[in-house]
Amino acid sequence: MSIGPTLLPIFEQLGIYDEFLTIGKYLTHLVGYKETLVPLKPLDLRPVEEFTGYGQYIVARPKLYDLILKQIPPHKIHFGHRVLNITEKDNKVAIHLSNSDTIEGDIIVGADGAYSAVRQRMYEQLKTEGKLPKSDQEDLPFCCTCLVGQTKVLDPEEFPIVAEPQCNFSNLYGDDKPFTAAMEQRFRNSENSEWGDHPAQTMCEETRNLPIQLLDGKKRTLGDLYDQTPKEFISKVMLEEKVFTTWHHRRYVLMGDGAVTAMHDAIALANLFYAMPAKTGEDITRIFEEYQKERLPAVTESFNNSRQLAKTAGRGIVGAIILYLTTVIPAWLWRIALVIRRLADDQESYSVTTILRLNKHILPATLPIIYENLQPPYSP
Ligand SMILES: Cc1cc2nc3c(=O)[nH]c(=O)nc-3n(C[C@H](O)[C@H](O)[C@H](O)COP(=O)(O)OP(=O)(O)OC[C@H]3O[C@@H](n4cnc5c(N)ncnc54)[C@H](O)[C@@H]3O)c2cc1C
Helix, strand or coil: CEECCCHHHHHHHCCCCCHHHCCCCCEEEEEEEEEEECCCCEEEEEHHHHHHHHCCCEECCHHHHHHHHHCCCCCCCCCCCCEEEEEECCCCEEEEEEECCCEEECCCCEECCCCCHHHHHHHHHHCCCCCCCHHHCCCCCCEEEEEEEEECCCCCCCCCCHHHCCCHHHHHEEECCEEEEEECCCCCCCCCEEECCHHHEEEEEEEEHEEEECCCCCCCEEEHCCCCHHHHEEEEEEEECCCCCCCEEEEECCCCCHHHHHHHHHHHHHHCCCCCCCCCHHHHHHHHHHHHHHHHHHHHHHHHHHHHHHHHCCHHHHHHHHHHHHHCCCCHHHHHHHHHHHHHHHHHHCHHHHCCEEECEEEECCHHHHHCCCCCCCCC
16 A cells, blocks of 8 residues: 555654655656556656655555554454444443453444444434434445455566566556556455455456556566466455545544545544543543544545546546646646645644644644644644
């Protein structure tokens, strides 16, 4: 997955930035190819690095998980337990697990993905009370199907591209085909995937002859990479897109989906609890309200950006225009756009990115009152 300036300042504050650099591969350009392997003008990511002080990196998901997990005392995380039910009693909330254990707490934070069990329990209650907006009652819409896989470690003799010091991230836009291929290192396991066997294999067969550019002068196809990929490391995933508008109810609160936005959500919520110690149900409600007020605009913006980006992989006229613009806009225009964006951020928003240092040397101009109690490194 791709990690860059929106998370790296946080990693630095956590003291894991240097170790992260040893597992990530530095990325400076995104390169698109037509099916004829004619390259489009690469998208240069360096203006963002100049502006923020942080580069962009591709990292294998299991390695990133391991790095983050190492920071947390093992006894604080219990693996392999499924939440089956949630109940509330005497200002406490309890989760009931598949191993028959019950764990009680003051609040429950649902960080359990697109089909969150916590959200479903919470929404059932809100629906019964007639408080769930209609848009939140609708199912998650699927926008595309994604075949995702991770090759075994490739031999640099056979695939010299992997020995290069910088990461090559390339997209191939199929002519008159419903496929776009993106090549980097990433991997995901979810309930919504169809592992290994038939569905993924069928899609592999449909796409294995798509040409790819591995910069070694050889005629390559996606099939060359499929042949280097263990079947259990391939899955077909239905990608869904939706921003729910109800994020909390009584002692329930939700966070995610979106790897970067999920981490920003977690920081925003933790900061609020830190700044406003909660004693009563009213305190908790106020924190949750502040949390949603802070995060919903950023999440909505991220969702809209992601939709725009997805259009470049689509076969419509809008996608073609966006793709054209992203490849012809000169770097100086990116720089101006970034400065304008920064000024707008400082004036109107107190999202996580503004609390954190956008540039290693520049602190945000304003902090909301709610963060006044925060200690360094978050204090203004
Ligand atoms: C191919 C692909 C590439 C991607 N690349 C990127 C990228 O480069 N950058 C990026 O920002 N995002 C990327 N994303 C999106 C990103 O992976 C997701 O948005 C992100 O993982 C969502 O995080 P989450 O914590 O909300 O949910 P999830 O990652 O889905 O985690 C939810 C967790 O909850 C657990 N869980 C679910 N139900 C229960 C239950 N009842 N009891 C107990 N546990 C439960 C699950 O086992 C899982 O561990 C990519 C997605 C895909 C499919």
